[in-house]
Amino acid sequence: MDQSITFDSDLIQRYNVNGPRYTSYPTALQFGEFHPDEFKKAIASSRLNDGDLSLYVHLPFCATLCYYCACNKVITRKREPAVEYLDLLEKELDLVAPLFEGRFISQLHWGGGTPTFLEDEQISRLMQDIRARFEFRSDAAGEFSIEVDPRTVDADRVVHLREEGFNRLSLGIQDFAPAVQKAVNRVQSYEDTKDVIEAARLCGFRSISVDLIYGLPFQSHASFKRTLNQIVSLRPDRISIYNYAHLPDRFTPQKRILAGDLPKPEEKLLILELCIELLTASGYIYIGMDHFALPDDELAIAQRDGTLQRNFQGYSTFADCDLLALGVTGISHIGDSYSQNAREMEAYREHLLAGRLPLEKGAVIDEDDQVRKEVINELICNFALQYRAVEERFNVVFADYFAKEMASLKPMIEDGLINLHSDAITVTSKGRLFIRNICMVFDRYMTEAVAEKRFSKAV
Ligand code: SF4
Numbered sequence: 360m361d362q363s364i365t366f367d368s369d370l371i372q373r374y375n376v377n378g379p380r381y382t383s384y385p386t387a388l389q390f391g392e393f394h395p396d397e398f399k400k401a402i403a404s405s406r407l408n409d410g411d412l413s414l415y416v417h418l419p420f421c422a423t424l425c426y427y428c429a430c431n432k433v434i435t436r437k438r439e440p441a442v443e444y445l446d447l448l449e450k451e452l453d454l455v456a457p458l459f460e461g462r463f464i465s466q467l468h469w470g471g472g473t474p475t476f477l478e479d480e481q482i483s484r485l486m487q488d489i490r491a492r493f494e495f496r497s498d499a500a501g502e503f504s505i506e507v508d509p510r511t512v513d514a515d516r517v518v519h520l521r522e523e524g525f526n527r528l529s530l531g532i533q534d535f536a537p538a539v540q541k542a543v544n545r546v547q548s549y550e551d552t553k554d555v556i557e558a559a560r561l562c563g564f565r566s567i568s569v570d571l572i573y574g575l576p577f578q579s580h581a582s583f584k585r586t587l588n589q590i591v592s593l594r595p596d597r598i599s600i601y602n603y604a605h606l607p608d609r610f611t612p613q614k615r616i617l618a619g620d621l622p623k624p625e626e627k628l629l630i631l632e633l634c635i636e637l638l639t640a641s642g643y644i645y646i647g648m649d650h651f652a653l654p655d656d657e658l659a660i661a662q663r664d665g666t667l668q669r670n671f672q673g674y675s676t677f678a679d680c681d682l683l684a685l686g687v688t689g690i691s692h693i694g695d696s697y698s699q700n701a702r703e704m705e706a707y708r709e710h711l712l713a714g715r716l717p718l719e720k721g722a723v724i725d726e727d728d729q730v731r732k733e734v735i736n737e738l739i740c741n742f743a744l745q746y747r748a749v750e751e752r753f754n755v756v757f758a759d760y761f762a763k764e765m766a767s768l769k770p771m772i773e774d775g776l777i778n779l780h781s782d783a784i785t786v787t788s789k790g791r792l793f794i795r796n797i798c799m800v801f802d803r804y805m806t807e808a809v810a811e812k813r814f815s816k817a818v
Contacts, residue, residue: 364645365788366632370774378795378805380648381739382671382731383697385804387690390699393721398691398698401723402458405694407681407718411496412459412491413466415672416448417686419704422511425545426615427533427575427603431702432472443479443708444686449488450711451685456492459683462552464489465496466677467503467525475511479519486523498526502569502677504566506531507555510547514558521562528559530595533572541621542576549589556593566656568597573630575603576620580629587634591641597658598643598651599673600634602627626722641679647739649676669672674740687717695724726746730755735798742794767800776816790791 379386391515402408419433420441433440466491474686477485495501504527505520512520520528532552533545540546556567569590573583590598605621607613622630635645643651644659650673652659661676668675671690682692687707689700698721701707710717724732730753737744746757758765769782771777776790777797786794800804 361703361788362644362659363788364635364639364791366635366792368628368632370776370789371628371631371775371792373741374776374793374796376796377614377753379802380795381735381798382669383690383692384802385697385724385728386733387697387699387720388721389804390697390720393698394720395716395718396697397721397723398693398716398718399458399468401694401696401698402681405782406679407679407694409462411463411465411677411680412493413670413675413677413680413682414464414468414493415682416467416469416474416485416489416686417471417684417689417690417700418444418469418474418477419443419472419687421471421473421508422476423535423544424612426543427572428612429604429606429610430472432488433704438478441481443554444704445481445485447486447708447711448485448685450714451717452488452492454714454716455683455685456545460492462493462681465501465680466675467495467501468672469505469525470672471506471748473508473511474505475507475516475520479516480520482523494635495524498524498780502527506527508547509552509555510545512555514554517555517558517564518562521559521564526564527568528555528564529568529570529797530555531570532590533570534575534583535577535589536578538577538581541583542616544615546579553593556595556696566596568599569593569595571598571600572607573600573634574622576616576622578622578630580633583692584631584633584637587637591637594653596653596656598638600649602631602649627650645741645791646674647791648674662741665743669740678751685771695729697722699723726753729753730760731801731803734761734801738786738798738801741796742791746782760784761790764800768797771797771800 419430419431421434422436424434427558503525505525506529508531514623530552530716534540535549559567579599605613605616605618638651639645642653644654646652646658646662657676658667658674668679670692687700687704688702691698698718701710701719702718707717730749734744748785767775772779778785778787786797790797
């Protein structure tokens with residue numbers, strides 16, 4: 360499969376509307392009330408109910424606030440809240456583990472917040488709590504990853520993470536430029552980051568990914584080029600470059616970023632073009648949705664094989680298994696259901712102290728959602744959709760079922776974003792940047808007004 364990408368600034372000006380990132384379909388906007396009995400029913404009826412599990416653990420604490428942050432987190436320097444939170448996670452584990460008896464964990468991800476806000480002993484405790492209730496696949500067969508803030512770890516802590524069983528590391532970096540770091544209140548040196556990556560390689564981490572953000576205050580084409588060159592010299596297996604969306608009315612920390620300090624839209628476009636050109640010239644493959652990977656990385660291989668998946672953690676080679684999420688705000692995807700834990704710590708605590716699963720919202724996916732989910736997943740992961748696969752799985756005639764959507768794709772065909780064949784849709788190298796726009800055509804809930812209000816720009 361062709362994995363090339365073409366940058367076209369005219370198309371970007373025209374197609375740069377807001378849209379979901381499709382880590383789920385339907386998106387969380389469609390979640391309503393959800394009873395724990397529905398969760399239990401979903402586990403029992405999941406077509407994957409004798410398969411492996413993917414386990415996500417949300418650890419919301421951070422010692423300092425990054426001003427661009429749009430995550431659900433708790434800013435504190437105190438250690439006590441984390442101790443109490445680990446007690447709550449243990450209670451949650453006690454409630455959920457019996458529902459998944461006999462199922463192995465082949466994928467684990469600790470996200471946040473800052474998972475490495477926890478001290479080494481706390482990390483060991485949480486890992487023991489999980490291992491006491493779930494069996495893990497072997498190190499060679501499983502993906503066990505943790506998000507690391509390089510400001511909170513050193514070489515010894517990295518070794519400890521490896522000893523606890525993690526084999527993938529994901530590092531938040533954003534930008535190395537001192538002026539940018541100061542403006543977003545996240546100062547971390549290139550040297551410290553390099554030390555963490557080198558320590559991880561030495562002690563056997565299999566994969567290292569880094570997160571960057573473009574569109575931050577004081578960023579310029581020249582300054583971001585320096586950051587990208589520094590990143591490329593570290594040769595991470597995966598690089599994610601997110602577009603900063605300045606929405607201070609929705610995310611209070613962003614009020615500390617002055618709109619006048621942000622790069623102008625033309626500069627942002629130049630930075631995006633630079634990212635694509637510099638990274639592809641340095642041997643990285645554009646996977647889609649801001650993600651790049653080395654050609655021998657599992658994501659790049661899965662995309663070439665047409666087996667890439669997408670879930671709440673982004674692209675994955677494991678997504679076709681039930682996903683169980685623990686912790687405040689965690690979203691599980693079990694069988695045909697999505698279910699979300701309480702978003703507020705107080706409510707999360709209350710449920711668990713009362714001996715209840717902390718679920719508050721969710722959705723049961725109906726048959727139409729299933730068909731659309733499959734279409735969106737195929738397009739967003741593999742940039743191609745074979746009608747036959749959908750027809751055989753759902754017993755529909757693709758051209759009839761999606762007659763309205765196929766007509767809506769016409770302008771995108773004329774603009775060269777996609778090709779329509781008798782048996783398939785393929786996304787062109789020009790269309791790859793607009794995969795959200797293409798998927799939105801198949802999203803029955805999405806209107807421009809909703810997207811404008813609730814989601815970030817597609818590019
Ligand atoms: S960006 Fe990450 S590290 Fe920074 S405050 Fe938000 S969750 Fe914490």
